[in-house]
Amino acid sequence: MQCSEIQNxxxxxxxxxxxxxMLAEFSQHLKECPACSAELESLxxxxxxxxxVPPGESASLDMSVRFRNSVEEYKQRFNFTxxxxxxxxxxxxxxxxxxxxxxxxxxxxxxxxxSPPAVVESVDGSLSRTxxxxxxxxxxxxxxxxxxxxxxxxxxxxLALPDGSRIEMRTRSELFLxxxxxxxxxxxxxxxxxxxxxxxxxxxxxVQTRDFTVSVVGTxxxxxxxxxxxxxxxxxxxxxxxxxxxxxxLRAGEQVSTNPVMESQPVGTEIxxxxxxxxxxxxxxxxxxxxxxxxxxxxxxxxxxEFELASVKRNTDNxxxxxxxxRSGDLVMMHNTQPYSIIFYAYGLTHSYQMEGYVRLPEGWNxxxxxxxxxxxxxxxxVRLMFQSLLVDRFQLQVHRETKEIAEYQLIIAKGxxxxxxxxxxxxxxxxxxxxxxxxxxxxxxxxxxxxxxxSHLVCHAATIDKxxxxxxxxxxxxxxxxxxxxxxxxxxxxxxxxxxRLDADAEPGPSLAQALEDELGLKLEKxxxxxxxxxxxxxxxxxxx
Amino acid sequence: xxxxxxxEALMAAVRGGDIDQLEILFDRYREPLYDFFSRLTGNRxxxxxxxxxxxxxxxxxxxxxxESSRFVTWMYQIGRNARADYLxxxxxIPLEEHPFTSPEDDxxxxxxxxxxxxxxxxxxxLMQTSDSNRELLIxxxxxxxxYEDIADLLGLPLGAVKTRVYRATKELREAFLKLRSNTxxxxxxxxxxxxxxx
Numbered sequence: 001m002q003c004s005e006i007q008n009x010x011x012x013x014x015x016x017x018x019x020x021x022m023l024a025e026f027s028q029h030l031k032e033c034p035a036c037s038a039e040l041e042s043l044x045x046x047x048x049x050x051x052x053v054p055p056g057e058s059a060s061l062d063m064s065v066r067f068r069n070s071v072e073e074y075k076q077r078f079n080f081t082x083x084x085x086x087x088x089x090x091x092x093x094x095x096x097x098x099x100x101x102x103x104x105x106x107x108x109x110x111x112x113x114x115s116p117p118a119v120v121e122s123v124d125g126s127l128s129r130t131x132x133x134x135x136x137x138x139x140x141x142x143x144x145x146x147x148x149x150x151x152x153x154x155x156x157x158x159l160a161l162p163d164g165s166r167i168e169m170r171t172r173s174e175l176f177l178x179x180x181x182x183x184x185x186x187x188x189x190x191x192x193x194x195x196x197x198x199x200x201x202x203x204x205x206x207v208q209t210r211d212f213t214v215s216v217v218g219t220x221x222x223x224x225x226x227x228x229x230x231x232x233x234x235x236x237x238x239x240x241x242x243x244x245x246x247x248x249x250l251r252a253g254e255q256v257s258t259n260p261v262m263e264s265q266p267v268g269t270e271i272x273x274x275x276x277x278x279x280x281x282x283x284x285x286x287x288x289x290x291x292x293x294x295x296x297x298x299x300x301x302x303x304x305x306e307f308e309l310a311s312v313k314r315n316t317d318n319x320x321x322x323x324x325x326x327r328s329g330d331l332v333m334m335h336n337t338q339p340y341s342i343i344f345y346a347y348g349l350t351h352s353y354q355m356e357g358y359v360r361l362p363e364g365w366n367x368x369x370x371x372x373x374x375x376x377x378x379x380x381x382x383v384r385l386m387f388q389s390l391l392v393d394r395f396q397l398q399v400h401r402e403t404k405e406i407a408e409y410q411l412i413i414a415k416g417x418x419x420x421x422x423x424x425x426x427x428x429x430x431x432x433x434x435x436x437x438x439x440x441x442x443x444x445x446x447x448x449x450x451x452x453x454x455x456s457h458l459v460c461h462a463a464t465i466d467k468x469x470x471x472x473x474x475x476x477x478x479x480x481x482x483x484x485x486x487x488x489x490x491x492x493x494x495x496x497x498x499x500x501x502r503l504d505a506d507a508e509p510g511p512s513l514a515q516a517l518e519d520e521l522g523l524k525l526e527k528x529x530x531x532x533x534x535x536x537x538x539x540x541x542x543x544x545x546x
Numbered sequence: 547x548x549x550x551x552x553x554e555a556l557m558a559a560v561r562g563g564d565i566d567q568l569e570i571l572f573d574r575y576r577e578p579l580y581d582f583f584s585r586l587t588g589n590r591x592x593x594x595x596x597x598x599x600x601x602x603x604x605x606x607x608x609x610x611x612x613e614s615s616r617f618v619t620w621m622y623q624i625g626r627n628a629r630a631d632y633l634x635x636x637x638x639i640p641l642e643e644h645p646f647t648s649p650e651d652d653x654x655x656x657x658x659x660x661x662x663x664x665x666x667x668x669x670x671x672l673m674q675t676s677d678s679n680r681e682l683l684i685x686x687x688x689x690x691x692x693y694e695d696i697a698d699l700l701g702l703p704l705g706a707v708k709t710r711v712y713r714a715t716k717e718l719r720e721a722f723l724k725l726r727s728n729t730x731x732x733x734x735x736x737x738x739x740x741x742x743x744x
Contacts, residue, residue, distance in 0.1 A: 010715070011693060011708035015686065043712075046668075046719045050687055053668045057590040059580045063597060067572050070602050071565060323577075367690075498591070 001029040006036050013040075014047055052360035058352050062474070065448035072441050117177050117184060118144040118159045118167070122275070125154025125171055149176045152191070156273055164198035164327075165205060170273050180206050181425065182444040182462070185213075192224040194235070194274055196379065204445055207232075211258045212243040217445075220283065220379055221250075222271050229259030233267045235284050236381045240464065248487075249466070252381070253284065276377035283379045305385040307332070310372035312394050312543050314365065325370075325383065332383055334370040339395055339540060342370070346387035347399075347535050351473065353406065357537040365542045391540075398539040408479040408530040411469055411523055413486075419522035423489040428461035430493050445489075447471040455497045455510045462489045472525070475513060479532055484523065494520050553617035561608045571617070572601055578689055579625060585684045586629065588673050599628045618691070619698045626681075626699070664726075671721035679714035686711055 009026055012018050018026055030037040120127060120142045129138045130149040144150065144159065152169045159167040161184065169175065173191020177184055182203030186193065197205045199218035207214045207223050211230035214223060219237025224230065232241055233255035241248050241256055250256060255267065271280050286305070308330075315336045324345045325334040334342065340358055349355055360366055372390070374383060391397035428442045442448060447460035447467050458475070460468055465486045473480040475498070496516040497508060510516075517523045551559075551567075553574070559567040576597055583593035603624050604611075611620060672680060685691050685699070693711075697704045 007709055007712040008705070009708075011686075011711035014711070014715075015693070043715045043719060046722060047687070047715055049664060050668055050672070050683070050718070053665050053672065055581045055584040055688070057584070059577070059584075059590065059594055059597075063576055063580070063594055064572070066594075066598055067576070067601055068569070070598065071568065071605065074602075074605055075565070 001025050003029075003033060003036050006040065010040070010043065014044065048363065051363045051366075057477075062449045062471075065446070066450050069441060069448075069450070117146050117179075118161050120144065121158040121160045121166065123152075123155070123157045124275075125152060125156070127152050127157045127169075144177065146177050146179055149174060149189075156275065158275070161198075161205075166196040168194040168196075168274050168276070180204070188223055188225045190225050190227075192222065192270065192273075194220070194222045194271055194276075194280065196220045203443065212241050215240045215242065218380075220280065222267065224262065224270060226259075226262070229257055229262055231255065231257035231259075231262045231270075233270070235267075235271075235280050236379050279375070279377035279379065279382065283382050286381055286385055304389055305382055306389045306393075307372040307374055307386045310370065310390055310394075312390070313369045313371075315367040315369050325387075327383070330374050330376055330378070332370075332372045332374055332386075334368075336367055336369065338366050339368070339391070339397075342368075342387055342391060343397070343399075343535070343537070346384050346391060348381075348384055349535065351477075351479075353477065353479075353534070354532070355535050355537065356402075359537075359540075361540070361542055368543070394543040396539060396541045396543075397537070399535050399537055401533055402536050403531045403533050405529045406478070406532050408481060408528060408532070409472070409476060410481045410483045410526045410528060410530075411465075411472065411517075412483045412526055414518045414522050414524040417522060418484065418486065419520065420486070420488075420490040421492060423462035423491045428459075428491055430457070430459050449475055454508050455495050456513075458492065458494045458496070458513075458516075460490060460492045462491065464489055468492070472513075472517075476525075479530065480525070481530065492521060554613055557604075557608075557611050557617045557620075558613050560604070561611050561613075565605060565608075568601065568605060571604075571621075575618075575621060579621070582622070582625065582684055582689055583629065585672065585688060586677075586681060592632070596625065596628050596632065599632075600625045603628060616695065616698070619695050622685075622689075622691075622699050667725045668718075668722055671718055671725055674721040674725075675714065675717045679710070679717050682707070682710055683714050683718060 006026075006029070009018060009022065012022075013026065030040060120138055120140050122140050123138075127138050128135050128151045129142075129144070130151070131145070131147065138144075138150075150157075150159075150169070151174045152171050155171050157169045159169070161167070167175075167186060170192040173193060174189040175191075175193065176187050176189075178187060179185070180203075183205050185206040185208055186195070188207055188209050193207065195205070195207060195216070197216045197218050197220070204215045204217055206216075209223065209225040209230040211225070212232070214221065214232050216237070216239045219239055220235040221237075221239050222233045222235060224232075232239065232250065234250045234252050236252050238249055238251045241250060243258065248256060267284065268281055271277055274280060282305075317336070322334045322337045323341050325332045327333075334345075339361065340355075343349075343355065343358070347355075370390070372386070374386060378386070423444075428444075430442065442459050442461035444462040445464075445467065447458065447463050447470070449456055449458050449471055456475075458468075458471060460471070465482050465484055465488075468490070469480045469482045494516045495510060496513045497510040499512065511519060514525045517525060551570070553571060556567045556571050560571070579597045579600060580593050583596045584590065587593055587596075600621065604621065607624075611617075672683065675683065682696070682700075685696050686693070691699070693704060693707050696702075697707045700707065702710075
């Protein structure tokens, strides 16, 4: 082999490997030629070091919203209707294509119009259904329609919603389901329910008693409705409780009732009837531990939660990338994912500034398929803790938490009154001045930031102040603390020029985000410093595969 | 357990009219594509716009997708075209020569650079390599594309791609070494390659 030929084999040597005979020839040449050997070593060094180099700023969270808006806009502009929904069917379509479409329909979103709003999952005693003046007895696997009044007796019953949410009814409970503007509402006439709400793609799941309404986007909570009042206790995540004109946020471990006497009963006792009581109680304890910043670590075996089985394999198919796990019954999958994403999920992080010290593993060791099985009924927060254990066991992850003083913003009411527009019932469509014919359709309960030639637009529809603050935090890439005390839901469309564009010579004129918030919404961003807890990665290494 | 559809089957469904399936492809590729554009342009806003543009074009030109070709290669081809259009529109000529300049920054020399500093210099060195070499390195190193797919995408013979990987790595090393020995400035070079926003 000549020195000049080295360049022909370098690429394979680095990435895809040389075959045995070529490798032998290559190695022999390197032994005999110190110059080539040094050259190769130096180039390989750069190649290896290039691996962990981060790409720069991470993408903002509104890319998905922009994408969905683009698709919706396309559908509207071209009056798009999939051909299998049109009246005229082209019978000449090849059978292979039809087969494909049938298969594709099978994996479409579970939120299809034709799905029943709920299905009975299990009945321990009896479950009756009253509709149209008639009452009948229903059983596991029966479908339920909106407006059917269900009553459990002699034991608990469980209902499954198409999005994966589960409603457990205590014995002697009565409820019916109705559609809400942006989701499903459970009207609890009497008794108690434990709701395990799947993450809502858009909108909310509501539970309404005669005293209050609880709204959630994905969490586990318990609601009791008695003659004397109503009570809600959060087992995981957070909920919003609206009582009259007041909205209050409750986090895991917190509860509220309209009659203080009800709170004398421990939550554990209130949910002991559930088939999944043990899992709920464990979760309640874990949630309290997580909230207190004491998530179980390796040195705390008593609180440690583990998967029953877990497989960690290096990804080879480069298929769908999972940023968070997918769940199906007791199975948990996270495919083509990086340790960074697993840590992000396991520690419940929401922003990149909450993690420090992460470095990529050597080339070829950064993408994995995780398949695991949980104990029955494990909740999302429990699964997070199981992932923490898996990271410790397989990746030898060592982390510690630190409280750091970092730049943050506080959102306060500017002088005078806030100028926020209370939300309207009607759907919100926004047209951007500089881009005619490109309406943004904003789902209720959400905010998005989209970038246009004329500047950025912060658009929110029926959004709580928490949603607005979260969007601002994403845009500013720093924590934003809500100090407004606002409790309603609002519609807004605010145009501003982002800071990274203001410096451009050809930037459109316009206010900064802070200016726009103050002028248009009567809100002020105050800069300051505040403590934030971050996860610091002390150690991570190539995992043991199985 | 949900079934796992190949990219090609999903794209065939999109082409056939089920455009909701595009969301799955978007979820699969928004991050790698963003990473690709972000490393090429060094600008978040432009990169996000380009990711958006790629998927709008996929939707618009879905009927031209041939099921026999790999979706990833087709998608990156659209991505390259979208970026080329962007550069043309903004009259930006990609740098094909080393944009090394005389030292301007007062970078403290250190024999033992911290890993983080080293990474920052490499990031900067990557931005200083010529446009075509930078693109090749990003595809090979970060997008984890096979040389064969890169050859398809760039319309080059496989051997030429491999030789260019060697040359691109050499160019990167030279840029990195110059930065490390403080004979080149990162900020001055970056100002030349940073693209203006719309």
